[in-house]
Amino acid sequence: MAGRKKKPDRSQATARATPEPRATSARSAPPAHQRGPAAADVRQTLAHLAEVERLAQIGSWEWDIVNDVVTWSAELYRMLGVAEELDATFATVLELVHPEDRVRLRETIDRAYHDHGSYMCEHRMVRRSDGAVRSIQSRGEVLCDKHGQPIRIVGTAQDVTERKQVQDALAQYVALIVGSEDAIVTKTLNGTILSWNPGAERLYGYAAEEIEGHPISVLFPPDRHDEWRAVIDRVGRGDHVEHLETVRLRRDGSRVDVSLSISPVKDGQGNVIGATSIARDLSERRRAAEALALSEAQLRGFAARLRSARESERSHIAREIHDELGQALTALKMDLFSLKQSVPEPLRHPLRRKTDQMAGLIDQMVDKVRTLATELRPAVLDSLGLSAAVEWAVRQFAERTGIECTLDLPPQPVRIDSERSTDVFRILQEALTNVVRHARASRVDVHLRATPEELVLEVHDNGRGIRDREIDDPQAFGLVGMRERVLPWGGEVGVGTAPQGGTSVTVCIPLGGGRPGSVG
Numbered sequence: 001m002a003g004r005k006k007k008p009d010r011s012q013a014t015a016r017a018t019p020e021p022r023a024t025s026a027r028s029a030p031p032a033h034q035r036g037p038a039a040a041d042v043r044q045t046l047a048h049l050a051e052v053e054r055l056a057q058i059g060s061w062e063w064d065i066v067n068d069v070v071t072w073s074a075e076l077y078r079m080l081g082v083a084e085e086l087d088a089t090f091a092t093v094l095e096l097v098h099p100e101d102r103v104r105l106r107e108t109i110d111r112a113y114h115d116h117g118s119y120m121c122e123h124r125m126v127r128r129s130d131g132a133v134r135s136i137q138s139r140g141e142v143l144c145d146k147h148g149q150p151i152r153i154v155g156t157a158q159d160v161t162e163r164k165q166v167q168d169a170l171a172q173y174v175a176l177i178v179g180s181e182d183a184i185v186t187k188t189l190n191g192t193i194l195s196w197n198p199g200a201e202r203l204y205g206y207a208a209e210e211i212e213g214h215p216i217s218v219l220f221p222p223d224r225h226d227e228w229r230a231v232i233d234r235v236g237r238g239d240h241v242e243h244l245e246t247v248r249l250r251r252d253g254s255r256v257d258v259s260l261s262i263s264p265v266k267d268g269q270g271n272v273i274g275a276t277s278i279a280r281d282l283s284e285r286r287r288a289a290e291a292l293a294l295s296e297a298q299l300r301g302f303a304a305r306l307r308s309a310r311e312s313e314r315s316h317i318a319r320e321i322h323d324e325l326g327q328a329l330t331a332l333k334m335d336l337f338s339l340k341q342s343v344p345e346p347l348r349h350p351l352r353r354k355t356d357q358m359a360g361l362i363d364q365m366v367d368k369v370r371t372l373a374t375e376l377r378p379a380v381l382d383s384l385g386l387s388a389a390v391e392w393a394v395r396q397f398a399e400r401t402g403i404e405c406t407l408d409l410p411p412q413p414v415r416i417d418s419e420r421s422t423d424v425f426r427i428l429q430e431a432l433t434n435v436v437r438h439a440r441a442s443r444v445d446v447h448l449r450a451t452p453e454e455l456v457l458e459v460h461d462n463g464r465g466i467r468d469r470e471i472d473d474p475q476a477f478g479l480v481g482m483r484e485r486v487l488p489w490g491g492e493v494g495v496g497t498a499p500q501g502g503t504s505v506t507v508c509i510p511l512g513g514g515r516p517g518s519v520g
């Protein structure tokens with residue numbers, strides 16, 4: 001940038017004509033020796049001008065090209081944070097311009113100088129007092145002498161920083177609306193569409209130019225015409241309507257499920273003058289949710305089929321083991337006995353120890369076979385029902401583990417269908433297994449209650465208790481399995497820490513309106 005004496009390229013003519021520059025100050029009132037009514041008028045006008053400039057945040061300036069003296073208004077000094085003693089030349093003014101904008105401003109002024117015209121340029125300046133970068137809109141006009149030679153440029157400078165910030169924010173906002181996947185529509189309070197973004201074009205099929213200015217009601221199916229009144233009443237009061245799931249009509253007449261969020265649009269005084277709605281197409285989400293629900297149901301059905309197949313397989317194996325193996329072993333024992341009888345007396349004695357051992361072994365095997373069959377599927381469940389099976393399981397558990405157990409059964413034996421009995425019984429087995437494996441308990445209380453409406457099984461232990469994250473762990477297949485077992489019956493399983501400490505498992509299965517035989 002040109003210094004005070006070294007003049008810039010395109011303004012050489014000015015530079016050559018410019019004598020030694022001199023310092024200036026803000027445009028001042030007439031000197032003291034100029035008194036009188038005219039001077040008073042000038043003073044008043046200048047004061048008025050300064051006030052107007054201050055209010056409008058517009059500074060004015062004048063560049064005497066011949067003498068290279070720039071005169072500023074007081075507002076301009078204030079705007080740029082410069083002391084009024086600034087020795088203002090064109091070069092010192094350019095130094096205040098943001099380095100990246102200097103060449104552009106310089107070229108703009110040069111062009112106006114050569115064309116003897118005017119210019120307008122938006123550029124940044126660095127405020128001297130605090131280094132803040134401000135956006136300035138500069139305007140200037142070149143004035144010439146009677147020979148057509150430019151002698152002065154007069155102009156204004158307006159601080160437009162805030163306006164530019166708003167414009168930038170607005171541009172971002174517009175980019176957001178235009179780029180949004182959602183349909184964004186603005187309308188007046190009486191429903192006239194004011195703006196319609198590309199998302200709305202995609203969702204509803206109308207182009208912006210064909211629908212802007214039309215009533216929003218074209219999107220409403222006949223059965224939803226009242227909806228707008230209700231919504232606009234709320235929005236008119238300044239409320240927001242969130243996630244309103246409803247139906248709209250596309251251009252081709254097809255219906256589309258949407259989720260709407262509607263917000264009021266306010267004027268500068270805070271009055272609601274319209275509404276902006278954001279609509280999201282729900283069809284895709286609905287389809288995905290339905291597909292997910294379907295596949296979950298299929299998986300559940302499949303798991304239930306697996307469980308029931310496993311149960312019948314177990315029953316079958318248990319029966320086979322019990323009947324076939326049990327009968328064969330009994331036959332073997334009888335054969336052994338008759339063999340012993342048929343051996344001549346002198347030989348019988350030496351064989352006695354051997355045959356007794358064999359008979360003992362057969363007895364043990366019979367016991368083992370029974371236990372095995374019962375563990376696979378306790379016959380008592382099929383023959384005597386759930387109450388007897390629960391009693392058997394709790395007794396077995398107490399004997400095997402040494403943990404003290406109490407059992408509270410309904411006065412009448414519970415008789416429900418085999419599938420439900422099996423599920424409740426298996427849940428009890430899992431709950432008792434968990435007590436041994438995790439609880440470190442010394443006592444377990446089991447309650448079974450049945451009314452015509454529901455069956456409830458509770459298992460409380462006095463162990464270490466269970467944490468929420470253990471209950472919610474998706475890998476806790478024992479607990480997940482309990483819940484899965486009762487789901488097809490519309491039942492529930494609650495697992496938690498019991499009030500008196502320890503863990504409690506509560507199973508609740510509806511029995512369906514006092515079906516006969518639910519409590520036998």
Ligand SMILES: Nc1ncnc2c1ncn2[C@@H]1O[C@H](COP(=O)(O)OP(=O)(O)OP(=O)(O)O)[C@@H](O)[C@H]1O
Binds near residue numbers: 438466478
């Ligand atoms: N009665 C209980 N007392 C304390 N903690 C328990 C009790 N029952 C379950 N838990 C905790 O909850 C977890 C989940 O139990 P869950 O039955 O689902 O799984 P698991 O017993 O570890 O394994 P499995 O899948 O073989 O049953 C257990 O690992 C244990 O930490």
Ligand SMILES: [Mg+2]
Binds near residue numbers: 430433434478479
């Ligand atoms: Mg378990």
